Amino acid sequence: MIHRIGLLNNMPETPRPKYSSRNIFLSTLVLLSAYFIYDAFEKEKNIPLGALPIEVPTLAYGVALDTFITKKDTVQKNQFIADIFLANKVSYNKMTNILAKGKDVFDVRGLRSGKPYVFLYKDTVSAPEYFVYDASPYKYYLFDLKKDTIAEIRRPIEKVIKTGSGVIESSLWNAFVDNDLNPEIAVKMEEAFAWSLSLQHLQKGDRFKLIFEEEIIEGKSVGIGKLYGAVLENSGNHYYAFNFRTKKYAGFFDEEGRPMEKQFLKSPVEYARISSRYNPRRFHPIDRRVKAHRGTDYAAPKGTPIRAVANGVVTRASYTSGNGNYVKIRHDKTYDTQYLHMQRFAKGISRGAQVKQGQTIGYVGKTGKATGPHVCFRFWKNNRQVDHLKLNFPPADPMPDDELPAFMVVKDSLMQILETIPSGDKMMIEEKATDPVASL
Ligand SMILES: [Zn+2]
Structure with missing residues (x-):
């Protein structure tokens, strides 16, 4: 009654030495268990059969682990694969051979500290038969040390559709973190709504509902997949986002089918927190007099990345005693944006540099006239500074007429699901038994 020996995934069965110490150990174990089971029967004759322990082999990496002696560890800082192999009975020749043969599958430079690995031995004296490098929840590398082959094995991902609802206490991010939920969902929602609603405007009591996909590997959640749709209720207004792909663009659309992507990030x-708004009559804290504040201050910890709010060209990356280190970007013939008091510029940011929307251009600091770390964000329209929070940007291109009906079908289904999600006072995530989204 020893376990079936061998590998489960198209691995050949390997004969076992008949009298290995492990076999003797296992046989002893079996005999001992048999004795205890017999003993239990003697004491309590009517034990139901289901109460007896059933040994389930521990499966991992496509291997019945119980049939091997395993040695698990994690890659240490500055450790090379050679250090690991040579310390675990893999000869130098064996190592160079397998790494050379498998070099197209596994790049030794891909070894990362902190990642788990395991050696599988048939017994305590021989060299290991397998080495597994657990690169990520999504994949591992199986080194067959007998055949000198390396295989990259992707773990099958199961996608589960979930719906959820919640109430903002302090921020969208915290709504998830405070409830032990993956904040990756908050990031996806922020991506969806970044254009249409400044997330700094979310207030305590604002509600949201969402439909998303969770990625499960071997029973464990490994990440968040697609966000299908969401609604945010902010000061009585409902903001919808529906994930859809047109011929030209994949992303989020509002309920009318307008892409949510506008020209500028808000x-x-x-x-960050808005610490001071655009105000032509502000009392200046350092100069101690009324002085127009023609920007919006975002307080954030020193070193927080500052991102370009739209594509453009850097026209200034310099220093003045008032602005400190600052960057100015020309977006088109109408709009410029300016970012003040940076600790430093990001790499490559200098006059003439092309920047992409969302690209980090510098880091929050308090250089120049600033009482604390923040970025003073200035928005220029036709060379005059304006309050960007009050600007109404022109609507983005509407969806082409021939694609609108398909979008409406998707939107209606998602809207229907969103409406069935109860909005309680607590954060709630639940699995959808059926997958209405998949049929779209
Ligand atoms: Zn300011």
């Missing part, structure tokens, strides 16, 4: 720093 803020240059993620997760």
Whole structure:
């Protein structure tokens, strides 16, 4: 009654030495268990059969682990694969041979500290038969040390559709973190709504509902897949986002089918707090007099990345005693944006550099006239500074007429699901038994 020996995934069965110490150990174990089971029967004659322990082999990496002696560890800082192999009975020749043969599958430079690995031995004296490098939840590398082959094995991902609802206490991010939920969902929602609604405007009590996909590997959640749709209720207004792909563009659309992507991100720093608004009559804290504040201040910890709110060309990356280190970007013939008090510029940011929307251009600091770390964000329209929070940008291109009906079908189904999600006062995530989204 020893376990079936061998590998489960198209691995050949390997004969076992008949009298290995492990076999003797296993046989002893079996005899001992048999004795205890017999003993239990003697004491309690009517034990139901289901109460007896059933040994389930531990499966991992396509291998019945119980049939091997395993040695698990994690890659240490500055450790090379050679250090690991040579310390585990793999000869130098064996190592160079397998790495050379498998070099197209596994790049030794891909070894990362902190990642788990395991050696599988048939017994305590021989060299290991397998080495597994667990590169990520999504894949591992199986080194067959007898055949000198390396295989990259992708773990099958199961996608589960989930719906959820919640209430904002302090931020969207915290709504997830405070409830032990993956904040990756918050990031996806922020991506969806970044254009249409400044997330700094979310207030305590604002509600949201969403439909998303969770990626499960071997029973464990490994990440968030697609966000299908979401609604945010902010000061009585409902903001919808529906994931859809047209011939030209894949992304989020509002309920009318307008792409949610507009020309500018609403803020240059993620997760920042507005500490001072655009105000032509502000009392200046350092100069101690009324002085127009023609920008919006976003307070954030020193070193927080500052992102370009739209594509453009850097026209200034310099220093003045008032602005400190600052960057100015020309977006088109109408709009410029400017970012003040940076600790430093990001790599490659200098006059003439092309920047992409969302690209990090510098880091929050307090250079120049600033009482604390923040970015003073200035928005220029036709060379005059304006309050960007009050600007109404022109609507983005509408969806082409021939694609609108298909979008409406998707939107209606998602809308229907969103409406069935109860909105309670607590964060709630549940699995959808059926997958209405897949049929879209
Ligand atoms: Zn300012």
